[in-house]
Every structure is written in C-alpha cells, then in structure tokens.
Amino acid sequence: MQEVIKIEGGHLLEGEVSISGSKNATVALIPAAVLATGPVTIVGVPGIADVASLSEILRMLNVTVKEVAEDHLIIDPTDMKNCDLDSDIVTRLRASYYFMGALLGKYGYVRIKMPGGCYLGPRPIDLHLKGFEALGAEVEYAQGCYTIRAKQLIGTKIFLDIASVGATINIMMAASLAKGRTTIENAAKEPEIIDVATLLNKMGAQVRGAGTNVITVDGVEKLGGCFHEIIPDRIEAGTFTIIAASMAKHMKITNIIPQHIEALTSKLSEMGVKMDIGVDSIVIDRNENLNAADIKTRPYPGFATDLQQPLTALLTQAAGQSTIQDTIYPERFKHCIELQRMGANIDIGTGMSVITGPTKLYGDKVYATDLRCGACLVIAGLIAEGITEIHDIYHIDRGYDDLDGKLKKLGAVIYREMDE
Secondary structure, three states: OOEEEEEEOOOOEEEEEEOOEOHHHHHHHHHHHHHEOOOEEEEOOOOOHHHHHHHHHHHHOOOEEEEEEOOEEEEEOOOOOOOOEOOHHHHHOHHHHHHHHHHHHHHOEEEEEOOOOOOOOOOOOHHHHHHHHHOOOEEEEEOOEEEEEOOOOEOOEEEOOOOOHHHHHHHHHHHHOOEOEEEEEOOOOOHHHHHHHHHHHHOOOEEEOEOEOEEEEEOOOOEOOEEEEOOEOHHHHHHHHHHHHHHEEEEEEEOOOHHHHHHHHHHHHHHOOEEEEOOOEEEEEOOOOOEOOEEEEOOOOOEOHHHHHHHHHHHOOOEEEEEEEEOOOOOOOHHHHHHHHOOOEEEEEOOEEEEEEOOOOEOOEEEOOOHHHHHHHHHHHHHOEOEEEEEOOHHHHHHOOOHHHHHHHOOOEEEEEEOO
16 A cells, blocks of 8 residues: 545635755765764754665665754764675665765775666666766676775866766765866856865865866865755755745745745746745746746756656647757656646657646646656646646655645645545
C-alpha cells in the first residue's frame, strides 16, 4: 500500500509561505562535508527524503550525523572509514555520485554502484569520469559498480563538453585535495555551485571563479570543519511563484533570492501575472486573464528545465498557444500525458510541447512520473474542478519539503491517504 495525495481543486489560496533550503545544493553539500577532518554544521537543510538517504550513506562510511534542530545537521567525519558503496540505497538517488569526487579526493579510492534518481532520459556521468581521469585517476566499470583510484590526484586543465552542474561540483571536490592547480573551463554557473564552493572555502579549500565559466581550484593538504547556511531553493521558490500565479488571491513568498528565478519571473510578467518583487520576497495578486508564452530551457541563468513542468500546468490556463522546448532533457514531457487525462489541450513533439488554452481541467487519477512532474500535477490539481488523486508521491517527497503542509496553511484542500 502506498500513500497518495488528494486535492480538491478550485480553492483560492491566501497568505505567506517561506521557502526551504536548496535541495540541489543540499545533496552536494552533504557529500562535500566528508572531505573535512572535523565536524561540519549545515543549517537550512530541507526535510526531504534525499537527505535521509544521504545520511544513511554517511552512516555506512562511519560518519556521525546529528540532527540538532529541524533544519540543522552536524556531520562529523572524524572516525570515517572508506568502504564500498554498493548498497541499493545508492541507486535510489542521483546525488549519490557526489561521493565519487569526495571519496576520491580524500582517499584516492572509491567503489560505488551506478547512481539512480528520476528518469529524465539519458543522464550520462562520463563528464565526471573524464574529469577524474584528467586528474590522474583510473576508472573501471564492472558488475554495476565504478571503481575509481589514484595514487595522487594532480591538478590540470579540464574542459567540460557540456556545462554540467554535477561534473563541475564533483571535479571541484576532488581537486580541492589534489596537488597543484585545476582549471575547469566551460564550468556550469548555477547558484548551487557557488554554495558548494563557499562551503569548501570555509573548510579551507581555495576555489575561485564559482558562478563563472572558469573555476580554478588550488589543492590544499587537508580541509577542516565549519558552519554553513544553505541558500534558499530556487526551484521551490519558482514552484510557489507558479502556484501563486495559478490560484492565489494574494500570496507572499519569502526567503528567496529573486535573481535566481529571474528567467521565470520575466516570463510570468510577460504572461500578465501581477508581481511585486522585493529584496528577498515576491507578492502576487490574482489576475485571471493570462497570455500564452514560449519557453526554451537553458542552463542557468536561462529558464530552468526543473520549472518547465510546473509552468505547463499554468499555461493550460493562458489564452492562446504556448510552446515549451526543453534543450536540456528532451524526454522530460511525461507530465503532459498526465495533464491530458485532466483535460489539457497539449500536443507533444520531439523535445517540445504545444499547449492551447485556456482549458478547463478536471480532477482525475494521475501519476507523478518524476519529482517536477509531481509538482506540475499538484498545481493542476489546485486549478482543476473536483478531486485529483496523485500516485507515486515519493518522487515529490524526494525534493519538496512539506509541500502539502505549506499548501494547507495557504488554504488548499489537500490531504494524504493510503491507496486501497
């Protein structure tokens, strides 16, 4: 028996919501903490399933994990032991691959199962592996496990064929304890990379240029413990901004960095959404007459691929024909099939969708095929007439901290039940 989320649509939302710490930063910061020789305190940790899974992997490595408050984690690798990460938990989440860079940097050896996560089409990790090889490591793949070893990692110049967030962070972690200088060219520029670089520098690393396309890392002999507060989650901030644009009478979204979601807010303003953007908050008021828009996902600071799925639900209510093209994950359109069940007028092409609106949505039984598809269906359920029943909600819990609890406080009629 599995839990499902049920939503009674059509209720206008009102009030204030505070955004949690960044999921995409957290899942890299936790593995990065094992590079230290002493305790690392991380504040602003979101209450998501991925954090529990990563904590389980830390315990396998004999790292002490203490939850001292709701969003405080103390990670103490003082008595850490490097062991093979071949448990099934590693295949449960994509971010387990960050242990590759951390353990290779610290011990010169890592054996780890192929990482898992949401299926969004091919997501190869060859860029990570090429980066490790450039630093002097040998990579072997056998029986579903990668073995990566190096007597000594040596700094070098690495050019990434694609500006990959995961590869940029993984190479940055491994290079922090390498000998000499590593230069990462065509590095990804996402805010989460800056957050990981900030943590590493607090631990004593020498990382420069994070947030630009050239990052330099001067290797140091060892890293120590520190205190770090995570940046707010820009995808959760974007999701709630879309929720507010869909169904809020008046909503204030706090603990955000507006610059991080500028690509989204400029599109929403083009659509006719009424927004008042402050230093760390956005206030949205109701406007029922929205216009269609064309979206093309791009690496940061372009339009985030993680927000195209939630936005699709809103575009079903906009007048005219909208198009979404995903240049990052061209297979990321399973949510459109679920929206069609609810009455949406969507044509799906290769790496794109065409949404004609406005159309009335009706509650139905739908499936969260991945994390952001889950967010899209929650938004559609809030808009729809009748009851929407969302299955496979473990995807939602992997990346959103108490999404249904936050929506309840805003006046949504949303609840969980065991599926019969």
